[in-house]
Amino acid sequence: MKILKLIFSRIGIIAISIFIQVLWLLELINNFSQYYVSINIILTILSILILLAIIRREKHLANKIPWIIIIMIFPIFGGILFVFMGANLYSSTTLKRIYKNKQKEKHYLVQNKQTLEEIHNQDADIYGQVNYISQYAGYPIYKNSFIDYYPLGEDVYKVILEELRKAKKFIFIEYFIIELGEMWQGILEILEQKVKEGVDVRIIYDDFGTIGKLPYHYKKVLQKKGIKCIVFNRLIPVVAVFMNNRDHRKILVIDGDTAFSGGINIADEYINKKKRFGHWKDNGIMIKGAAVWNYTVMFLNIWNAYKNEDEDFYKFKPTIKNVSNDSGYIAPYGDYPLDKELVGENIYLNIINQSKKYVYIFTPYLIIDNEMLSALTLASKRGVDVRIVTPGIPDKKIVFTVARTYYDMLIEEGVKIYEYTPGFIHSKVFVCDDKVATVGTLNLDYRSLYLHFECGTYIYNDRVIEKIKKDAIDTIKKSHEITEKECRHGLIRSIIQSILRIFAPLM
Numbered sequence: 001m002k003i004l005k006l007i008f009s010r011i012g013i014i015a016i017s018i019f020i021q022v023l024w025l026l027e028l029i030n031n032f033s034q035y036y037v038s039i040n041i042i043l044t045i046l047s048i049l050i051l052l053a054i055i056r057r058e059k060h061l062a063n064k065i066p067w068i069i070i071i072m073i074f075p076i077f078g079g080i081l082f083v084f085m086g087a088n089l090y091s092s093t094t095l096k097r098i099y100k101n102k103q104k105e106k107h108y109l110v111q112n113k114q115t116l117e118e119i120h121n122q123d124a125d126i127y128g129q130v131n132y133i134s135q136y137a138g139y140p141i142y143k144n145s146f147i148d149y150y151p152l153g154e155d156v157y158k159v160i161l162e163e164l165r166k167a168k169k170f171i172f173i174e175y176f177i178i179e180l181g182e183m184w185q186g187i188l189e190i191l192e193q194k195v196k197e198g199v200d201v202r203i204i205y206d207d208f209g210t211i212g213k214l215p216y217h218y219k220k221v222l223q224k225k226g227i228k229c230i231v232f233n234r235l236i237p238v239v240a241v242f243m244n245n246r247d248h249r250k251i252l253v254i255d256g257d258t259a260f261s262g263g264i265n266i267a268d269e270y271i272n273k274k275k276r277f278g279h280w281k282d283n284g285i286m287i288k289g290a291a292v293w294n295y296t297v298m299f300l301n302i303w304n305a306y307k308n309e310d311e312d313f314y315k316f317k318p319t320i321k322n323v324s325n326d327s328g329y330i331a332p333y334g335d336y337p338l339d340k341e342l343v344g345e346n347i348y349l350n351i352i353n354q355s356k357k358y359v360y361i362f363t364p365y366l367i368i369d370n371e372m373l374s375a376l377t378l379a380s381k382r383g384v385d386v387r388i389v390t391p392g393i394p395d396k397k398i399v400f401t402v403a404r405t406y407y408d409m410l411i412e413e414g415v416k417i418y419e420y421t422p423g424f425i426h427s428k429v430f431v432c433d434d435k436v437a438t439v440g441t442l443n444l445d446y447r448s449l450y451l452h453f454e455c456g457t458y459i460y461n462d463r464v465i466e467k468i469k470k471d472a473i474d475t476i477k478k479s480h481e482i483t484e485k486e487c488r489h490g491l492i493r494s495i496i497q498s499i500l501r502i503f504a505p506l507m
Helices: 002-007 010-035 037-057 061-073 075-085 093-108 113-122 124-137 153-165 182-196 218-224 292-306 343-353 370-381 397-404 407-412 446-451 464-477 491-502
Strands: 145-150 170-175 200-206 228-232 250-254 258-262 279-281 284-289 329-335 358-362 385-391 416-420 423-425 429-432 436-440 454-460 479-481
Touching: 093 292, 113 124, 124 329, 124 343, 124 454, 145 153, 145 464, 153 182, 153 250, 153 258, 153 284, 170 182, 170 292, 182 200, 200 292, 218 228, 228 292, 250 292, 258 292, 258 436, 258 454, 284 292, 292 329, 329 343, 343 370, 343 429, 343 436, 343 446, 343 454, 358 464, 370 385, 370 407, 385 423, 385 464, 407 416, 416 423, 429 464, 436 464, 454 464, 464 479
Parallel strands: 170 200, 200 228, 279 423, 358 385, 385 416
Antiparallel strands: 145 284, 170 250, 250 258, 258 284, 329 454, 358 429, 416 479, 429 436, 436 454
């Protein structure tokens, strides 16, 4: 019964449709190859050229290894499939508009040079990290801001409701998952009231993230309530490159002076009102003050790629009074699959590479490339206490199996791996040396670091880092440390894991 329900669901129909297209493409290529030798030769040469171009131009080959293998085994079919699914992102009209809007961010996101000078005088190493975020990623770091950290989704949810009730001008909501339930209903009731008060309420949700969680035409339901809505990257039953790129961000901006982000989506398991994989360990952050502007611009970039209605973003930027005299430095940042820079991964790598005492990491998925693997192991060899917490109860068993294939290499080099015993950990957190942390949406896997639209908040020299570290230590105490003995498996299982590892970038 469950199988039939899945087949006739929207995602089942889309999956079957794409599968049929792939089979049709394979049969078409086969027929042409049999009767038109010249076409066969041309397509083979083109596939070889595609393969050589990937090897020559790709900075991070690990992300393209599955495509390299597919093209080598099935030269013609693999090459054509790559053109449809793995090639140039700019073939998408929507992505072109997002990229064009992102260039406008430079106009709105201007770094205060005095802030950079202050950081340079305090710590030259940290200045290098901050300078990267500001100059190359394009997201300024701010001082006149307040940030708070909430170790559980249910903790931040209460604060979100309180702040939403205070909204006077606008509310921007952008989430990968919104699901009908108690959490969403609590938010929706406030949004409906705010619309009646004249507040501009806008929502962006990802179509893949909400499939099976919201009705297909839920956008119209919201619009009837006076809530503006965009569905990001509608799933269509066609093989296309853009279908692989999802909006995985979690952004909530209220009146331009308050923002929320972190790991939580808007669904009941994130606040432990619904049990799926034991206790759901997640987090959220609240920002007030100047740093909120980065998140406001990020939201407006995506919104205006679909609805070009805001000629001047500055109308959403309030005058910020002094928030705190002893606050640290905060830089919310975005990560786009369009970027030449792998912003999210590079920020993670900078933290690891410059660590001296410890790095504690939360991640629900651990599928890493060679650069990340080397950084973690080298930090451990330098004497840094590197600890990674992953789920004790996984939500995706195949992905979890792949993650465990990295355990032995990391543990052998001194990295400590813990599995969160009470259930599933969904947090994405780095905290380092009592002075640096980042909290966001970026998992340690290929999809987050290479394919999705993501966001995070970099924090330096702020009191909230103590709170994040305490959460890390408390969570580690509740987790089971994996030993080398536990990483040893039989021959058959090792072979299966090795095969899964090869195709990890596609998961």
